[in-house]
Amino acid sequence: MSKVEKPISQPNELFFREIRNDFSIFQKLKLVYLDNAATSQKPNCVLQAEQEFYERYNANPFRGLYELGEHATTQYEQARQTVQKFLHAKYPEEIIFTRNATEGLNLVAYSFSNYFFNDGDEIVVSIMEHHSNLLPWQQAAKRTGALLRYLECDQQGKITEEALKNLLTDRTKLVAITQISNVLGCKNDLKKIAQICHERGIVVVADGAQSVPHIPVDVTDLDIDFLVFSGHKMLAPMGIGVLYGKKRFLEQMPPFLFGGEMIDSVSRNGAVFAPIPHKFEAGTVNAAGAVALARAIQYINHIGFEKIQERETALTVLAMEEMKRIPGVHILGAEDPNDHHGIISFTLEGVHPHDIAFILNADHIAVRAGHHCAQPLLQHLGVSSSTRISIAFYNTEQEIQTFVKSLRQIRRKMGYGESDIL
């Protein structure tokens, strides 16, 4: 059992020191892991939940008319309810299990747009989208003859109400936008965006890949129409993700993938499809993955988002303060650490991000370097690539210090003197 099962009473520092023990990888490897936005590490309880599924409940859900099969089905459907409650969705059948956020976005882009978009309709995406929330719409536009339009942000990542309102026309059908940017860490006001869109009958698709793991997300309060996220970025295994969709849309939309379990009946000439959510879950489901995701959610709930945010913000504040003192470091996006949600992308004058990552790696520090799957944003910001650290609650102050110390030495290692800054 993981340490967090105990009631929380210790002071934060001690509490998070114990949390650290829930992650075996940190015991086994010398590793300062600061690439949490790419994928998170997994606590033991999540790995155990998956193993337990295979050792006690493993059968093909929905298919076996035997006890084990019923257990597998129950476990899977309970996981769906856990996700439903976590997102504050109205109905469990609004939760579709997918492989990852990318698949969820493709599902909507295929199913929704092929049937609801016409020539000349307009799709809006923000310029800060991850490729996974950009390419599916770029392609949908090509397929359907719709027009793709970009919602721009400023250098801080701010998108104004005006910019949105000016972009929307009576041909706009859908706005696809991320809740938290994976490059700038800024948060978009989805509630306001949904309100503006809904006044105009426009559907809102939200990318929660970077938000759902870190802040409480209430789809009913935000009133967004679709939301996706990936399990692997929030303590769960790879291969499981979620698409939330409002019931009335999911019911109207045609299925995306076809096969076993998504039908009521099949004949030579056609098929009657099952009701949601099964209509969108063709083939054998990843029940063990869903169960492990549910366990990850329980783990997060037990710590509580309040504590998680407090911790992640404290580490972000520390990192940004220290980084700003290093000559040549330029942080992308907002000044205020509270607008970063643990994500800090930066450049270091004269040193290419790949070299930075490589040198940090020599000190066992794992960071991301490159375009972060957001090439149009980087172009918009006028940087060709950047280095990114991304923080999770299980990181430590000491890790941040290790990173800062290593970063401070890089320009010297690359042959620059202290005064070389342009």
Add this chain to the structure above:
Amino acid sequence: MSKVEKPISQPNELFFREIRNDFSIFQKLKLVYLDNAATSQKPNCVLQAEQEFYERYNANPFRGLYELGEHATTQYEQARQTVQKFLHAKYPEEIIFTRNATEGLNLVAYSFSNYFFNDGDEIVVSIMEHHSNLLPWQQAAKRTGALLRYLECDQQGKITEEALKNLLTDRTKLVAITQISNVLGCKNDLKKIAQICHERGIVVVADGAQSVPHIPVDVTDLDIDFLVFSGHKMLAPMGIGVLYGKKRFLEQMPPFLFGGEMIDSVSRNGAVFAPIPHKFEAGTVNAAGAVALARAIQYINHIGFEKIQERETALTVLAMEEMKRIPGVHILGAEDPNDHHGIISFTLEGVHPHDIAFILNADHIAVRAGHHCAQPLLQHLGVSSSTRISIAFYNTEQEIQTFVKSLRQIRRKMGYGESDIL
């Protein structure tokens, strides 16, 4: 470490008794599991391989320019090579990791047909297909205006060369067919089918969901153009599957899902896609699943298909002989147990398959009852539903005997006398 790591020298019976210990679920539950065609149980070494990935190599493959990320990438790409060798594919990039067989078939049905089918073209599927190899083509036909035509089999499941040749026209573009039927257990001669099709320029898509776990499959020798299978039916976790495709087709085909990792570069107006296999693997991959699948393949290789087939055939022979002696039992498909590949579907006069499954369950025996996701086949055979047992190498003689004994009592339990058989 699992028992099979030792060189195999014991007589078979003892060897397979030890194999049994590799599966924790059989120690933890009272369970006669005869629904292996739906999903297999998982040996400890596979579960360990997945856990080890998360505890030693967990990072987002292809993204991190740090050691851990490189390890994750290496592990994932080695898994691809393991699958490549297992299927005797020519190139590793011909192996695409999917979620399951169903997704692989949908990928081909979308990507291949949207671009290569025209109005009036013909798609051929056999009448024995699982819904997962039927519905994607039914839908592709509807989307593209192509015609779906059925290749019929006889009551034994036999498809003749003539039937195939008579069905093919100069409009036929593609034949989708299973290697082993999940209802009848019969095997189609893919090599012959591929030869006949290729003489006419027709592409062959093979469903290996029921064959790859049980017999050696050599895609180069069979010369099929595409093959899919699911990890969960062959000892690996849920959420990982494989699409094999000939390089020249995969290279020509447009991507199916769009997002991170499947691009070379992205701009506001378009994208340059990555080479295969990455073009078809959008978003964060299920690296741990792939690694666990590779471990499952090693486990299978270590036992060897010769031994596996010998064992599964012996158990099938035993089951069929005993079942034939039970009044009222009718086995679907071939007389010869060698034509069943461990799959035995049957009816019991006067008793509905759901009642059969339910009564067997009281003796902790797990079997499948219903239409087995193959409604058109059952209709073709003139049965509305059936009961199915499906055998794996880790099943035992004693389990078969337990099943037979329980089955023998069912008609009496349901109120029939010995002489009531019509």
Add this chain to the structure above:
Amino acid sequence: MENRTFYNEVLIDHNLHPAHKHDLKHANLILEGINPSCGDDIWLKLQVENGQVVDGAFQGDGCAISQASADIMLDLIIGKTKEEALELADIFLRMIQGKTTEKELEKLEEAAALQDISHMPARVKCAVLGWHTMKEMLKNESN
């Protein structure tokens, strides 16, 4: 799961020798009930006159539970008023959810033999198929 005792005499008898499994020429209400998940499929036929179920029958395919349940139901409701039949349906559906009193159970007579199905989620749909179909027919007729 105690299904050894579950297929009890009442069920077995109604399954093997259904009294009401036949066509009904004079039926004025006919509805098909389907369980997509397991393929149970029955046609329920009722002759309802002046608010009374004068006669009834069913045809179709399904497991012992769906068949016996439909047959037992017809035994019960033939001769009853529509209101009485709907009340019985209500009690039966609540019984399946484990929400009935002893007294109500008595009214169900032989149908109480299906009480234990509440522990077997996969079979609940089979047990209620006939009852749901009947309820839908009579309710629609009332409106």
Add this chain to the structure above:
Amino acid sequence: MENRTFYNEVLIDHNLHPAHKHDLKHANLILEGINPSCGDDIWLKLQVENGQVVDGAFQGDGCAISQASADIMLDLIIGKTKEEALELADIFLRMIQGKTTEKELEKLEEAAALQDISHMPARVKCAVLGWHTMKEMLKNESN
């Protein structure tokens, strides 16, 4: 991974002070080399006359390794014949795979500073970018 020592003086110097990073007006061979996976992007420009590399330069964007490697390469091949340049490319690419003799390594002069890259799969592409681009240019020209 010993990258503390990897960014050695040779590399750092060529990265900070590349002798050949500029435009080349008289170039008669120009080719872009791209590493899609990491975004390195160089334009290699050569002036080749009578089978000899008379002058060369590069422009573009990339990590220290790709930049230094291209600069070192130009140091080496300027003044050499096409055949010599291609031979050097061949040796360099084999060095990266760990398949060279000591004697061959000597021919690479400063480029041997990149030998250790073979242990770092992610950076191999950066080191070979310039060399691959040069090889392609000269080979195509030969045909």
